[in-house]
Amino acid sequence: MLLYLTSFFRTFAPMQFQSVIGQHHLRGKLLQTVHDGRISHAQLFWGAEGSGNLPLALAYAQYLNCTHRTANDACGVCPSCNKMQKLIHPDLHFAVPVNSAKSLTADKLITDHFLPQWRDAVTANPYLTEAQWYEALDIENKQGRISVHEATRIIEKLNFKPFESEYKILLLWLPERMGHEAANRLLKLVEEPPDKTVMLFVSEDPNHIIKTILSRTMPVRVPPIDTPSLEAALQQREGLTEAEAGKIARLSGGSYSRALTVMRNGRQANEFFGWFALMMRNAYTAKFLDLFEWAEELAKTGREKQKNFLLYAQRLIRESFMLNRSAADVVYLMGEEEEFAQKFSPFVNARNVEGIFHALNLAQEHIAQNGNPKIVFTDLFLQIGKLLKRS
Numbered sequence: 567m568l569l570y571l572t573s574f575f576r577t578f579a580p581m582q583f584q585s586v587i588g589q590h591h592l593r594g595k596l597l598q599t600v601h602d603g604r605i606s607h608a609q610l611f612w613g614a615e616g617s618g619n620l621p622l623a624l625a626y627a628q629y630l631n632c633t634h635r636t637a638n639d640a641c642g643v644c645p646s647c648n649k650m651q652k653l654i655h656p657d658l659h660f661a662v663p664v665n666s667a668k669s670l671t672a673d674k675l676i677t678d679h680f681l682p683q684w685r686d687a688v689t690a691n692p693y694l695t696e697a698q699w700y701e702a703l704d705i706e707n708k709q710g711r712i713s714v715h716e717a718t719r720i721i722e723k724l725n726f727k728p729f730e731s732e733y734k735i736l737l738l739w740l741p742e743r744m745g746h747e748a749a750n751r752l753l754k755l756v757e758e759p760p761d762k763t764v765m766l767f768v769s770e771d772p773n774h775i776i777k778t779i780l781s782r783t784m785p786v787r788v789p790p791i792d793t794p795s796l797e798a799a800l801q802q803r804e805g806l807t808e809a810e811a812g813k814i815a816r817l818s819g820g821s822y823s824r825a826l827t828v829m830r831n832g833r834q835a836n837e838f839f840g841w842f843a844l845m846m847r848n849a850y851t852a853k854f855l856d857l858f859e860w861a862e863e864l865a866k867t868g869r870e871k872q873k874n875f876l877l878y879a880q881r882l883i884r885e886s887f888m889l890n891r892s893a894a895d896v897v898y899l900m901g902e903e904e905e906f907a908q909k910f911s912p913f914v915n916a917r918n919v920e921g922i923f924h925a926l927n928l929a930q931e932h933i934a935q936n937g938n939p940k941i942v943f944t945d946l947f948l949q950i951g952k953l954l955k956r957s
């Protein structure tokens with residue numbers, strides 16, 4: 567999943583303001599604090615997942631230490647920017663929730679031991695989600711946390727003078743994953759930070775940040791991304807058409823990561839859509855020999871994929887039926903799905919919708935219970951053929 571995004575973000579200089587999606591008003595406010603020399607020592611960037619709180623904090627950090635900044639952005643080419651963009655700047659420190667599938671001692675569970683993975687994950691996708699990060703760490707169902715050892719490490723690091731830039735910056739991602747003990751250890755640092763120190767807390771859930779820390783940070787509210795900016799980003803960065811981008815943007819609640827998930831699910835669905843159309847056309851025109859041949863092909867694909875296809879088909883049947891009932895506004899279909907469903911919906915009606923749905927559902931159960939896929943699909947096609955005749 568991360569690899570998928572790598573190519574695009576590498577070409578977009580991930581840490582500058584110009585590559586943050588939308589948030590024009592907030593960008594302006596942040597820039598103004600630097601121009602006015604009102605740089606707060608402990609700031610809390612908080613906004614929902616995918617709003618861009620992490621890219622904004624990174625852009626702000628880069629801007630602070632850029633030696634050739636313009637009124638609107640970091641230069642992107644000075645030695646400081648260069649290192650910031652690779653996340654290897656000696657004055658940019660990270661503390662993020664970590665964990666390991668291996669049984670490491672507690673003192674090993676600190677960000678320093680996971681920096682290569684963190685750099686890869688964030689440069690590939692500054693809109694990294696917590697779940698994607700845990701996926702990159704390969705920790706399955708464990709949750710990451712920011713430990714007391716991490717807090718100790720932070721204090722050590724921030725008590726150094728900056729190595730080469732004006733500010734030393736701590737970016738602490740997801741302070742809500744920090745326990746009481748760790749938070750208490752950091753308290754004094756947040757209250758009285760050493761000179762030229764900026765702490766950027768980046769949170770999705772400030773309600774779960776320990777109050778004593780929360781009350782000592784200056785809030786920077788990151789709102790959902792405005793729809794036009796989200797649409798434009800999907801067109802420019804993902805090559806979507808205006809119509810596709812518009813539809814996805816409206817479904818994404820101002821979250822770029824959610825938009826990407828919706829888009830990916832859509833692409834997965836493309837292949838399934840082809841299968842669905844083939845199944846329905848051939849079943850309707852009673853081309854059963856073709857279908858039996860195809861059942862053999864289908865049997866060779868993985869069981870998980872067969873199951874997902876049957877789930878997808880149930881959704882499409884449901885949506886086609888809704889179209890038939892003219893409840894078009896509750897239907898969520900994309901491009902060719904919608905076109906097909908429009909033509910196909912007259913054939914899905916009150917007399918057969920339940921039967922088709924049930925047949926698909928049963929086939930899915932049989933596949934899950936290790937039924938022979940060739941037999942399951944052959945049987946399914948025959949049943950659907952019969953049911954469509956009732957339309």
Ligand SMILES: [Zn+2]
Nearest residue numbers: 632641644647
């Ligand atoms: Zn620069």
